[in-house]
Amino acid sequence: MFSVLDTRPVAPGVTRLEIAAPRVARFWKPGQFVIVRVDGEGERIPLTVVDADPAAGHITLIVQAVGYTTRRLSQVPTGGEIADVVGPLGRPSEIEAFGHVAVVGGGVGTAVAFPTARALQGAGNRVTVIVGARTAAHVILADEIRDAGCDLIVATEDGSAGVKGLVTGPLEELIEADIVDRVIAAGPIPMMRAVAETTRSGAIPTMVSLNPIMVDGTGMCGGCRVRVGGEMKFACVDGPDFDAHLVDFDGLARRNRTYLEFERAALEADMPMAAR
Amino acid sequence: MKELSTRERMQIPRQAMPVRDPAERRRDFEEVALGLTPELAEREAMRCILCKRPPCIEGCPVRVRIDQFIPLVASGDLAGAARMLAEDNALPAVCGRVCPQETQCEELCVLGRKGLPVAIGALERYVADWAREHGAGRQAPTAPTGHRIAVVGAGPAGLTCASDLARLGHEVTIFEALHEPGGVLAYGIPRFRLPRDIVGAEIRALTDLGVEIVTDAVIGMAESIDDLLAGGYDAVFVGVGAGLPRFLDVPGEDLVGVYSANEFLTRVNLMKAHQAGAATPVIDLDGARVAVFGGGNTAVDAARTAVRLGAAEVAMLYRRTRAEMPARAEEVEHALEEGVLLTEQVAPVELTGTDGRLEGVRLLRMEQGEPDESGRRRPVEIPGSEFDLPIDLAVVAIGNAPNPILRRTTADLEHTKWGTLVADPDTGETRKPGVWAGGDIVTGGATVILAMGAGRRAAQAIHRHLTAKNDLEAG
Numbered sequence: 001m002f003s004v005l006d007t008r009p010v011a012p013g014v015t016r017l018e019i020a021a022p023r024v025a026r027f028w029k030p031g032q033f034v035i036v037r038v039d040g041e042g043e044r045i046p047l048t049v050v051d052a053d054p055a056a057g058h059i060t061l062i063v064q065a066v067g068y069t070t071r072r073l074s075q076v077p078t079g080g081e082i083a084d085v086v087g088p089l090g091r092p093s094e095i096e097a098f099g100h101v102a103v104v105g106g107g108v109g110t111a112v113a114f115p116t117a118r119a120l121q122g123a124g125n126r127v128t129v130i131v132g133a134r135t136a137a138h139v140i141l142a143d144e145i146r147d148a149g150c151d152l153i154v155a156t157e158d159g160s161a162g163v164k165g166l167v168t169g170p171l172e173e174l175i176e177a178d179i180v181d182r183v184i185a186a187g188p189i190p191m192m193r194a195v196a197e198t199t200r201s202g203a204i205p206t207m208v209s210l211n212p213i214m215v216d217g218t219g220m221c222g223g224c225r226v227r228v229g230g231e232m233k234f235a236c237v238d239g240p241d242f243d244a245h246l247v248d249f250d251g252l253a254r255r256n257r258t259y260l261e262f263e264r265a266a267l268e269a270d271m272p273m274a275a276r
Numbered sequence: 277m278k279e280l281s282t283r284e285r286m287q288i289p290r291q292a293m294p295v296r297d298p299a300e301r302r303r304d305f306e307e308v309a310l311g312l313t314p315e316l317a318e319r320e321a322m323r324c325i326l327c328k329r330p331p332c333i334e335g336c337p338v339r340v341r342i343d344q345f346i347p348l349v350a351s352g353d354l355a356g357a358a359r360m361l362a363e364d365n366a367l368p369a370v371c372g373r374v375c376p377q378e379t380q381c382e383e384l385c386v387l388g389r390k391g392l393p394v395a396i397g398a399l400e401r402y403v404a405d406w407a408r409e410h411g412a413g414r415q416a417p418t419a420p421t422g423h424r425i426a427v428v429g430a431g432p433a434g435l436t437c438a439s440d441l442a443r444l445g446h447e448v449t450i451f452e453a454l455h456e457p458g459g460v461l462a463y464g465i466p467r468f469r470l471p472r473d474i475v476g477a478e479i480r481a482l483t484d485l486g487v488e489i490v491t492d493a494v495i496g497m498a499e500s501i502d503d504l505l506a507g508g509y510d511a512v513f514v515g516v517g518a519g520l521p522r523f524l525d526v527p528g529e530d531l532v533g534v535y536s537a538n539e540f541l542t543r544v545n546l547m548k549a550h551q552a553g554a555a556t557p558v559i560d561l562d563g564a565r566v567a568v569f570g571g572g573n574t575a576v577d578a579a580r581t582a583v584r585l586g587a588a589e590v591a592m593l594y595r596r597t598r599a600e601m602p603a604r605a606e607e608v609e610h611a612l613e614e615g616v617l618l619t620e621q622v623a624p625v626e627l628t629g630t631d632g633r634l635e636g637v638r639l640l641r642m643e644q645g646e647p648d649e650s651g652r653r654r655p656v657e658i659p660g661s662e663f664d665l666p667i668d669l670a671v672v673a674i675g676n677a678p679n680p681i682l683r684r685t686t687a688d689l690e691h692t693k694w695g696t697l698v699a700d701p702d703t704g705e706t707r708k709p710g711v712w713a714g715g716d717i718v719t720g721g722a723t724v725i726l727a728m729g730a731g732r733r734a735a736q737a738i739h740r741h742l743t744a745k746n747d748l749e750a751g
Contacts, residue, residue, distance in 0.1 A: 027498045037455055043547065043555040044455075052600070063611040069555060084455045087490035176366050215547065218453050218494055219465075220540035227530060232523060237680055251530045254632030258532045262557045 001081040005058060006036040007074075010074060010124075011138045014064050014108055015074040016050075017046075021085040022057030024049065030115035031093030031209065031241055034059070037084035039070045045069050046214045046236075048112040048186075049088065050141075054269045059085070062111035062140065063163020068266040089217045090240045093207070099126045099181035102174055103150070104167050104195050106132045112209050113186040114141050118148040120184075128153065130170050132191065136161035157218045180204055196244035206244040206268065210235045213259070226252050287364030290392040291320040298613040302583050303514030305467045305550055308374070308610055312395075317402040321350035322389065324394050331384040332396060337729025338371075338436070340364040341383055342396055349399055358413030365400075366439035366456045366482070367432065367461075367473045369408060370611070372401025374465060374573075375725045376604045408477050417485055421445040426509040427681075428495045428555045431459020431722040433515030435482060437738075442485040444739050449509075451493040456546065459517055460724065461469030463546040464538070466577050468584070469607070476709045482530075492721040496685040499518065505710050510737045510745075513704070514689075514697065515731060518676035518716035524569060528627030529672075533559060533634030537574045537673035544581055565666060567637055569624060570591045571601035573723075576608055578671040579616045591617040593624065595642050595655040621655065625662060627670060636666045675721045696720055704734030712738055 006018040024034055033048045051060040065071040076082060093116040101120050106111035110131050121127045127150040133139045134157050145152050153170045154162025163170055167187075174180060175198070185195040186209040199206045212224040212235050219237040226235055228249035233239060294310040295301075301308050312320060330343035341364055348357035361368045377397035385393030407413035423446045424668070427434045430452035440450045456462045461475045482491060493514075495501065502511050512570075521536035524530050540558060544550040547556035566582040568575050570592040583589045594601060597620045601608060612618065622641040629635040641661035644653040678695040688708040690698040696714045697706060704712040714730025716722055 017518040023493060023498045032497075035610060041553070044612035084492050086453065086455070086494060088497055090493065097397070123551075203336075214540050215539060216454060216463075218497075218519070218681060221542055222523070223539045225523075225530065232529070234520070251632075254532060256630075258559065259557050261716075266555075275373060 001083060002085045004076050004078060004080045007076060007078045007080070010062065011133075011140050013066075013074075014062060014138070014140060017061045017063065017073070017076065018058055019061065019082065019085055020057055022086045024085060025052040025057045025059050027055045027063025028052040028059065028088040029050070029092035030095065030119040032088035032089035032090050033240060034061070034085050035089060036061070036073065036082060036213065038069060038076065039083050042072065043069050044082060044084070044215055044217070045073075046089070046211070046217055048209070048240075050111045050115060057242075058109070062108060063169045064108040065139070071267070075242045086217065087154075089236060091238070093119070093184070093209075093241050095119045095123050100126045100128070100179055101182045101184065102128050102130060102171060102180050103184040104130045104132070104171060104183065104191075105166060106139065106185070106191035108140070109133070109142050109185075109191070109209075113184060114145060117145065117150050118129055121149045122235065127151070128174060130155065130167050130174070131162075132156075132167035132187065133161070134158065166194065167191060170199050171195060171198050175199070175202060177215075182261060183244075184241075185209075189249055189256070192244065192247075193225070193249040196249070200245055207241045208244040209240045209249060210242060210247065211253060213256060226255075277614055278749065280322060280408050285323055285325050286387065286391070288319060288323045290323065290395055291316040291398075293395070293398050294567055295610070298610075298615070301468065302614040305584055307471050308468050308518065311405055312398050313400045317349055317399060318352065318429060321399055321641040322348050324350070327386055331386065331459065332381040332394075333720065335380040335384040337383070337725050338365050338732050339378070340368075340381075340400070345374075345403060346394065346396070349403060353743050354403060354406050355410075355412050358407035358410075361400065361403050362407065362413035362457065362481075365728075366436040366731075367478045367724075368400055369404035370461060370478055371469060371510060371725055371728070372399075373470050373474075374604075376723060378605055380725065406621075408474070414481065415439075415485055417441050417442055418445040420447065421742065421746075423447065423510045424508055425453060425511045425513065425738060426504040427515065428501075428514045429459060429514070429516040429715070430479075430489055431515060431517050431715065431716075432455035432461065432726065433517075433727035434459070434513065435479070435732035436728040437513045437515060437714070437735045438487045439485065440732055440735035444489045444557070444735075446739070447486070447488060449488045450496050451499075452489060452491045453494040454546065455491050457489050457491065458653050463471075463542040464574065465576070466541065466545055466581050468580065469577065469645075481659050497558060501682070501686050501711060510710070510742055512711045513725065513731070513734050513738065514706075514711060514713040514717060515683060515715040516679055516682060517727075517739070518721045520677040520680040521672065522675050522677055523672055524674065526626050528629060528634070531627055531629040531634040532632055533629070533668060534627060534670045534672065536669050537578045538569070538676070540578055540671045541574070541581065544585070544587070550585060554585055558585065561587045561669060561671060563588045564668040565588045566669045566671065567665065567667045568596065568671045568673055570675070570691065571596065572604060572636060572673065572675070573603045575671075575673035576611050576616075577602045578673050579606075580611050580614055582615060582671070583614050589617070590615070591619050591665075592624050592640065593619050593637075595621065595623050596652060597644070599713045600652050628664075634667065634670060636664050637665050638662055653743070657743055676716070678720065679716055694720065702733060704730055704735035705737060
């Protein structure tokens with residue numbers, strides 16, 4: 001069992017959990033994820049690690065309650081326990097001196113993008129983080145991003161914070177006004193696809209962090225397979241970061257909808273197998 | 277008990293193991309084969325003609341003393357038989373159920389030349405089940421040696437290696453990536469063939485020996501092998517399995533409704549998708565048409581699992597003929613009894629669908645060509661023989677490639693161009709000092725018992741190495 005040391009809401013429907021997971025904390029690098037199982041009957045879900053403290057043996061996860069399991073996880077109180085936290089999994093993000101890197105986080109995808117942005121800043125890059133959110137209340141990690149020394153641009157759909165609109169607006173402006181050597185994006189599939197299209201004509205190297213369905217997270221099940229440049233890749237062992245200009249986002253979106261009806265029914269009934 | 281002559285022994289017919297009625301068992305996940313009754317077991321054991329040089333043992337990768345434990349069953353000394361079996365086999369109740377005996381011990385049985393061999397597998401299962409139910413055959417470790425060994429992977433190879441090393445007095449820690457130990461015994465083989473309480477009992481026997489099992493630990497992603505060696509382990513055994521599913525490499529494999537056998541079986545076996553209230557689903561199979569590609573045990577397991585999940589029609593699609601299927605003969609028999617269809621000599625050309633969902637498969641008929649490296653006749657396409665089959669779910673069960681995690685993260689762990697680890701077949705020794713390996717990560721996808729044999733040989737080699745080291749240090 002893994003102890004939850006702190007649970008707190010950070011945005012509507014979004015929860016930050018600090019968990020004692022010494023093995024993950026010791027070996028985690030930005031871009032890597034864990035698989036979490038809330039209890040003995042729970043499903044295994046992949047979640048990107050936001051931060052780790054190897055000395056204390058703690059990791060930080062940020063989870064959006066979108067389904068039955070993520071809601072259960074969000075509800076584990078401070079002092080509670082989680083059955084399994086396994087990792088780190090996946091290849092770490094490439095951290096090199098690229099020059100000026102634009103890191104784009106959409107919604108809770110900001111939690112995925114943030115550790116990579118901070119590591120890039122630490123590696124001598126100039127990093128501009130563009131955070132997209134529905135409203136000002138949905139913006140997460142803004143202080144942490146600024147504290148890490150990154151420039152921050154916020155875009156909200158209703159204009160309640162930063163610029164009004166999607167993340168691609170400020171990204172386009174940034175590319176026009178400035179030299180951008182690399183772009184990294186994490187968030188909903190339509191957003192990552194839009195970022196890929198934004199940078200394609202200028203051939204700016206662009207990486208996306210993918211979030212497919214997974215069971216084991218170590219290459220065994222093949223459920224996370226995704227086409228990249230026409231080749232079959234397993235996001236868990238070959239990713240989760242891939243060249244955005246080569247990813248088959250349509251295929252990824254279709255496969256991620258496999259259990260949509262099941263998930264909806266489970267969420268409505270607050271029971272996993274309500275559909276049956 | 278009266279002594280029987282060889283002639284009398286040979287007149288006893290092979291005793292068939294009772295199995296559940298197909299119409300009943302195809303609706304649940306309870307065990308299919310029920311095991312021998314005491315009467316059946318005793319009669320079957322009497323068939324053994326007590327060869328002076330028993331060939332059957334040569335067919336057993338872990339060298340169970342078949343010629344000795346079977347007479348103990350015949351004379352009613354089950355405790356003695358259980359003790360002997362426990363010494364020879366770390367997972368006897370598992371092997372009695374899942375070993376391909378017909379190509380191992382039983383294939384070499386002298387009785388098989390003229391009639392049917394002794395049902396060695398059924399007798400092994402009988403003794404192991406008796407031992408479990410009576411708390412017999414427990415092993416005790418010898419005096420501690422002070423050596424610590426890390427075993428990577430809690431599958432058949434790792435469990436066997438750990439058991440042998442623990443009984444020799446070494447302190448063993450097993451690191452397992454999943455949340456449950458067992459490897460393929462946990463995620464791969466269905467409960468109706470291998471009930472989970474049996475796997476659980478075999479693993480408890482191991483922890484009773486003092487073996488520590490650490491779950492949720494992916495060596496290579498968390499600690500490296502070098503971290504383990506530097507952190508106080510005197511030797512490392514790598515038994516991580518094959519674990520990277522192969523796909524068909526035909527168009528349409530990304531359609532929703534196409535699963536690897538690993539994923540399909542893991543969702544059911546490990547994550548319990550078949551149970552009401554399970555949080556991990558498979559797509560609804562009620563009334564569905566299912567195609568399983570492949571002809572091995574995994575394909576048969578997937579097909580029979582699909583039947584139990586309510587599929588209306590399940591077909592195994594195999595490139596060769598039934599005679600060439602690598603699956604255990606008894607399992608193919610059981611699958612057919614349960615209504616699984618076997619379509620021989622077909623190969624998929626394309627999986628088709630609309631809106632990203634699988635709707636059918638285009639197949640090509642095959643014929644037998646010249647023999648290939650495996651000695652089996654190569655399947656050859658018949659041009660123009662395409663035909664379409666409507667299906668709702670496809671399971672790809674054509675084997676596994678070696679998992680890449682350890683070789684990527686351990687630079688000096690030598691591997692072949694196929695990605696399997698290079699290890700001495702007799703000892704499991706790799707080219708990296710202090711590291712032994714065995715099972716599917718070395719051989720590529722094989723059987724539970726072959727992996728166990730490799731685990732056993734590596735345990736002996738590790739023990740010899742550590743003992744020699746002691747002698748050197750003492751001398």
